Structure formats: structure tokens, C-alpha cells
Amino acid sequence: MNTNKDLILLLKEGNEKAFSELYNRYWEIVYNISYRKLRDEDKAKDFVQEVFVGIWIKREQLNEEKEILPYLYTILKNGIIDQARKDVCRNNHIEDLQRSLSVYEESTHDQLAFKELKLQISAEVENLPQKMKEVYRLSREEGLTINEISERLSLSDQTVKNQITTALKRIRAAVYTLFF
Incomplete structure (x- = not known):
């Protein structure tokens, strides 16, 4: 059995057996730490894989004089923090989408209500007596x-006012029954 120092020296040379031995020594520790932080088996396994892939990629930069476990922990911690940041960004993006969809749904509802209101008003205007409709x-x-x-219809100002007032009252009453 090799010491950690020997394993790191061999690992720096690209020795796959040294990597396997390092993995077998520490994967469970890395998994347990990851699982305690994440409370998700699949994510914990993914992080174990990421940690050891990171070790393999940066194997030439490893310092055989330093302990490997703190280095593994640092890689794991940084990976979890990065993932948490990504999750927060993704959640913010999802919330923004939900808000915009909600606004879109509300505006669609408002548009439909407005269209219905216009149709109701038009129908009520058509039901007004001819002179009142014209005024x-x-x-x-x-x-x-x-x-x-x-001046245009040769009516008194008061008659025009009365016609408009009566028309508005009839239209309001009809619209009121539509919405309330």
C-alpha cells in the first residue's frame, strides 16, 4: 500500500492505478460530506465524480507535500457553492418566466374582457333610439x-346634454349587469 505522497507522485506521472487507489481511499469520505451538504444521493454521487475528475485533470499541479483530503474537500466545497449559485440563478430565471407568463395571462384576460366590453357597448348603442344614438x-x-x-342636428344644447346623459346611463346599466 502506497502512502498519499507516493500516490500523488505516481498520479502526477499519469499513473491510472495510483488514481484508482486514491479514488478507492477517499470516494466514500467525499460522498458522505457531499451527501450531508446536499441531502440527495444522485447529486452527491455526481459531486464525487466531479471531484475526482478535477483531481485527474489537475494531477500535475498537485503538491505531494500537502495532505490530499483538504484539497478534495476544497474542490467539493467550491463545486457545491457553484452549483448553489447556478440553482439560485435558475430559480430566479424560472420565477421571472412565471411572472412574465402571469402578466401575459392577465393581459390576455384583460384584452378579452376589454373586447367583450366593447362588444357590449356597441350592442347597447345599437339599441338606443335613433336620435339618441346619433347624438x-x-x-x-x-x-x-x-x-x-x-348646431349640426338643430337641437338645443340642453336636449343634446339630456340625450348623452340618458345614453350613458343605459350603457352603464347594461355593462354593470354584464360584469356584476
Whole structure:
């Protein structure tokens, strides 16, 4: 059985048997630490794999004079922290998507409600008596003033006001029953 120093020296040379021995010595320790932090067997196994892949990739940089376990722990800790950051970013992104979908759904609902309201108002305008309908359209659809309407239709200002008021009352009553 080789010492850790011997294993690291062999590992630095690319010796796969030394890597296997190092793995067999420490995988369970790394797994237990990982599992305690994550509480997920599959993620813990993934982190064990990442730690040892990292060791293999950086094997030439290992210092045989230092203990390997703290180095393994540091790789594991950094991996878990990086994963937590990614999870937070992913969760924030998911929440943003959910909010935007919610806003989209609300705006779609609002659009449908507005369309329904417009249809209801149009139907009620069509049900108004002819003169009242004409006064209402000149006022609300063409934007004419009471004076302009009274001159155009040869009506008194008060008659135009009364026609608009009555038309609005009828439309409001119909819309009110639609939504309440």
C-alpha cells in the first residue's frame, strides 16, 4: 500500500492505478460530506465524480507535500457553492418566466374582457333610439362638443346634454349587469 505522497507522485506521472487507489481511499469520505451538504444521493454521487475528475485533470499541479483530503474537500466545497449559485440563478430565471407568463395571462384576460366590453357597448348603442344614438356617436365617437352637435342636428344644447346623459346611463346599466 502506497502512502498519499507516493500516490500523488505516481498520479502526477499519469499513473491510472495510483488514481484508482486514491479514488478507492477517499470516494466514500467525499460522498458522505457531499451527501450531508446536499441531502440527495444522485447529486452527491455526481459531486464525487466531479471531484475526482478535477483531481485527474489537475494531477500535475498537485503538491505531494500537502495532505490530499483538504484539497478534495476544497474542490467539493467550491463545486457545491457553484452549483448553489447556478440553482439560485435558475430559480430566479424560472420565477421571472412565471411572472412574465402571469402578466401575459392577465393581459390576455384583460384584452378579452376589454373586447367583450366593447362588444357590449356597441350592442347597447345599437339599441338606443335613433336620435339618441346619433347624438351619442357624434359626442363619443367623433368627439364633437355639445355646441357642435346642437348646431349640426338643430337641437338645443340642453336636449343634446339630456340625450348623452340618458345614453350613458343605459350603457352603464347594461355593462354593470354584464360584469356584476
